[in-house]
Amino acid sequence: MRQAPGSDDDGGQLPQTALARPLAATSCRLYLLARRGLARDALAQVLQRAGHRVIGADEDADIALQELGERQTDLLLADLRWGTGALLRLLGQLDENQGPRVLVWRPENRPDVVESLLPRGRIWAWVAPLAGAGQLLDAVQDVADGRRQPPPWPEATDDVAPPSLSPLDETLLLGIAQGLSAADQALGLGLTARQVAELRRALTHRLKLPHLAAVVRFALHHGLITSR
Incomplete structure (x- = not known):
């Protein structure tokens, strides 16, 4: 991170919320994992x-x-x-103790997808589906200043012991x-596949596990899998 100098980018028309803001106190070097097009260009202009x-x-995880x-x-x-596959692949190959901090622009109505990334501990902040430029820049500034944002869903507060799990239960989970x-x-x-599907x-x-992310969190919490 570095102190921000004046920007020499002379991009096109930007949202007034971005134009009216002072330069960031701490500047970031950012990489965008997003689809090509006008939306990505506008995002880059707002940040610069x-x-x-x-x-x-780029939109390709390997690149x-x-x-x-x-x-x-x-x-x-x-x-x-527009999808989570690229980020999942990318996070799976990045060393957890190195590399950039990650800010995600989460998909509408799918917080469980983002939640499934949490075991890797790489997500520092989230931007709401319909956030404006101001909210985005606030989130970037938090990360630049070393502040983690809380996840955008309630944290589980209970630690009730799970029902006893048989070896078959553990294998299925x-x-x-x-x-x-x-x-x-x-x-x-x-x-048969049908028998396994019914058992699962x-x-x-x-166990009241409504989606894949909840299953992953449960398995991590109870030592059935590790975060690596």
Whole structure:
């Protein structure tokens, strides 16, 4: 991070909320993981007008990974409104103790998708689906100044002991958390895919795990899997 000098970017018309703001007190070198197009160009312009430097942008995880390794990057801003696959692949290959801090522009109505990234501990801040330029720049400034934002959903406050899990229960949960299909697990269990699907559905219902992210969090919390 560095103190922001005057910006020499003379991009096109920007939202008034961005034009009216003073330069950021702390400047970031940012990489954008987002689809090509006018939206990405406008995003880059808003960030640069605020005194930050956009050092690269792409929608391909492999290209982004290579360029992040070649360039000194403070912050990776990922636009998840068009999908999460690229960021998941990228986070899976980045060293948890190195690399840029991550800010995500989360998709509307899918907080569970973003929540599933949390075990990796890389997400520093979130931007709401319909956030304006001001909210985005505030989030970037928080990350630049070393402040983590709380997640945009309630944290679980209870730590009730889970129901006793049989070896089969643990195997089923592990398969779900690892993304295995019922058919994949059926091969190793000597059951049909339909039987495994019914067992998995009954187990997640009993444990009140509504989606994949909740299963992953449960498995991590109880030591069935690790964050690596």
